[in-house]
Structure formats: structure tokens, C-alpha cells
Amino acid sequence: MKIYTYGNPVLRKKSKKVRNIDKETLQIVKDMFDTMEQTTPKGIGLAAIQVGVPIAIFIYKLEDDSGAIINPEIIERSGQELGEEGCLSVPGIYAPIERAEKILVKGIDLKGRRFETELLGIKARVFQHEIDHLNGIIFTDYINELEVLSVEEGYEVPEELIDKLVK
Numbered sequence: 001m002k003i004y005t006y007g008n009p010v011l012r013k014k015s016k017k018v019r020n021i022d023k024e025t026l027q028i029v030k031d032m033f034d035t036m037e038q039t040t041p042k043g044i045g046l047a048a049i050q051v052g053v054p055i056a057i058f059i060y061k062l063e064d065d066s067g068a069i070i071n072p073e074i075i076e077r078s079g080q081e082l083g084e085e086g087c088l089s090v091p092g093i094y095a096p097i098e099r100a101e102k103i104l105v106k107g108i109d110l111k112g113r114r115f116e117t118e119l120l121g122i123k124a125r126v127f128q129h130e131i132d133h134l135n136g137i138i139f140t141d142y143i144n145e146l147e148v149l150s151v152e153e154g155y156e157v158p159e160e161l162i163d164k165l166v167k
Contacts, residue, residue, distance in 0.1 A: 004052055025070075029068045041091060043088040044061055045058060056072065057071075060123070060127070070107055071108050072131050077103050082097070082098050090161070093157060101120065102119070
């Protein structure tokens, strides 16, 4: 699977809810995990829209936990914290982003079971970041100044992002 990068209009599409979990859905999730495994820099989350599939699914892989979430929705947010974020669709670019410290999220797992859970820390940040993707929002939308960006060696800030930030 190809990960679409900043400037591609597919990243601005709002994802459609998944109506049923079939073999095709499960294959998309498997392919997304395979794709994320091969990324450089390493990713910890990937939304289906980032690989051009406009359905409300994202995957995550943290040190101690991984999974796929279908039709996720944030029900409550509390607190605020600043943390550095990056994105596989804006590779090598990082910025401090303010997010809710704690969220209550609901969704469906791959077995079709509905769940609701409270999240903190990096997992809460990843879920907020990926749910934004499902709504056509990229983490750089929260940035107003070029100076806050950190650029990993070997990468460049996309021209479209420079144009947006240097008004």
C-alpha cells in the first residue's frame, strides 16, 4: 500500500463509516499493519485514508499494545497537554501539538464488538491524531508558524505547508 503525503487531496476526505466487517476489511487492516511496519521513520498509527481507503478505520502499534479501531468517536475530552507529533503523511516533520490529556472513545473492534474506553498519555494522543485523519484533518492544521517545526535529517518541509505557514 502507498501512504499518501501532504498535499494529496485524498488526505482531506472525510472517511465513511464501516457498515460490515468482511474479509476485504480484514485484509485492508492486515495490509495497513504490513505497510506501517515498513515505514521510515517508524509509525505508531495509520488511518485507512492515508493509504487511499476512505473508510473509518485506523491501526496503532505501541510498545505494549496494538490494534485496529473501526468507526471511532471521541465522546469526552479533558485536560490539555503539549506533545511532539509526527505523521507518516508528513514524513520527517515534527511539531508540538496541544491535545486533550484524557479522552473517552467508543468504537468497534475487528470482531465487531462495540467498546468504550478511557485513554491517557501516548495512546490518547495517537487516537486523537488518527481520528483527525478520518475527518480530513492533518496535525499540521494546528500549526501557525513554520518555526515550530522540527525537520529530521534527510527530509524537507512540503512546499504546500511552507506556503500555508508563510502568509
